[in-house]
Amino acid sequence: MNKGRSITVIVIISVFVLSSFLFFIPFATEGQPSVTSYHLSMPGEAMVTNAQGDPVLICGVIYYFNLTLSETVDNLSLNMTFTGNTSAQDHTVKYRFTYDSTGGFADPLYSKYIKLDLSTADDSFISFAIGTHGAAKKGNWDVEIISDGFVLDTYQWEFRQGNVGMSISSPTTLFVVAPMTPQTLSNDYSFFDVANTGNVPSQLTVTLDMFQSEMDITNTSSVFHVGDSRKCEVSFNAPSLLPQKQVFKGNVKARCPIFISGDMVNFIPEISLDFDVIVEVRRSNYSILDLGNAAIQYQRLLSLRYGDTLGTDIYVTGEGPVTIDIGHFNLKQPTIRIDGIGVVSNTNIELDLIEGEEVHITFNVQAGRTDTTAYLNYTTDTGQQTGTASTKIIVTGKPKITYTDAPGPSASLLAAIIILLVVAIGVGFVIFQYRQSAKMENMEHREKEK
Known part of the structure; x- marks a missing residue:
């Protein structure tokens, strides 16, 4: 009994203390x-x-x-x-x-x-x-x-932990520029897509190894929110340019713009990714081989019907001495003209290029075989670099077959024969008539004698 009372007192005191504490x-x-x-x-x-x-x-x-x-x-x-x-x-x-x-x-x-x-x-x-x-x-x-x-x-x-994350898709930007013609260009291939894959917002900075001041890039100035993606379009305010091909890098850098203090930068490092930019200064529908001191514009793919003659050309620009060796495969010996003057018999062409001037070389070719692939090759040596460009020619069709009759008498000979036959028939008829008349007279004479 005393034990039960003691437990009750302890519980009451505990509840009182806990209630007071709360x-x-x-x-x-x-x-x-x-x-x-x-x-x-x-x-x-x-x-x-x-x-x-x-x-x-x-x-x-x-x-x-x-x-x-x-x-x-x-x-x-x-x-x-x-x-x-x-x-x-x-x-x-x-x-x-x-x-x-x-x-x-x-x-x-x-x-x-x-x-x-x-x-x-x-x-x-x-x-x-x-x-x-x-x-x-x-x-x-x-x-x-x-x-x-x-x-x-x-x-x-x-x-x-914070991290700046970024991904780029469609990473190659291509511009085809007409030679020596200032122009502003943008096309379906001049953009890249960027996505913020990190857990903090970022600010984008884009730099280019070439043409930094001539190229404009959209959607890079505003804050890039977490989870967002955007299309950055590139336009090219191209100055007057000589034929050339330039392949260079662009770089997209993302950094967090909302650090609580400047010394926090090292805890969330920036990230950068590269993309490729290609600038080809050439004629439309031509390709270009750029060797530094010389550039050749040429047609990459043509078609030719067997028996026909195909005309194609190259445009050469640069500065200094250049040798171009013309090779051909499955083609007859080409006819070559330089700047439209004369015919060049030697397939090893030596030029002394003047900066800003263009040499136009034309070729007339015929296929050596039917239903085949032919090539016209231009191996160029500047003394510092050597490179080969090729025009691929698809040859179609069969040789033309001409059917002729066997040799026979000429029209005048036939006419003479016909005339002779007519005369012979006429003479024969006259002789026949004469003989018949003579025969009749002879018979009448015999009758009278009887």
């Missing part, structure tokens, strides 16, 4: 302000949550933490502590940001992880523009909202 915990009670809504996100971005529904904060960058309270408060404190930490006071595990209606916003622990010019308060709405050091511990953090010593709300946030 009474003195400074949580908001009826009549105190409360948090009606909150939002955590990077500038211009949506709030990100993890699988448990907890807000995610990327270390090293600016965040807006917006609070709407049930009423206006004179002061507010935002406390963030790495889960499990109770004693450390450095930027890896602990942060505290405050608002005071008379003194404004502050970072009393470090004085560097709040943007005073971006933080605002308006009646019951308070917006902290805050961030953390890039080395803050990654994982779960405990967050408290306190006003006048009372805890208005608590949360758990997940801190993560």
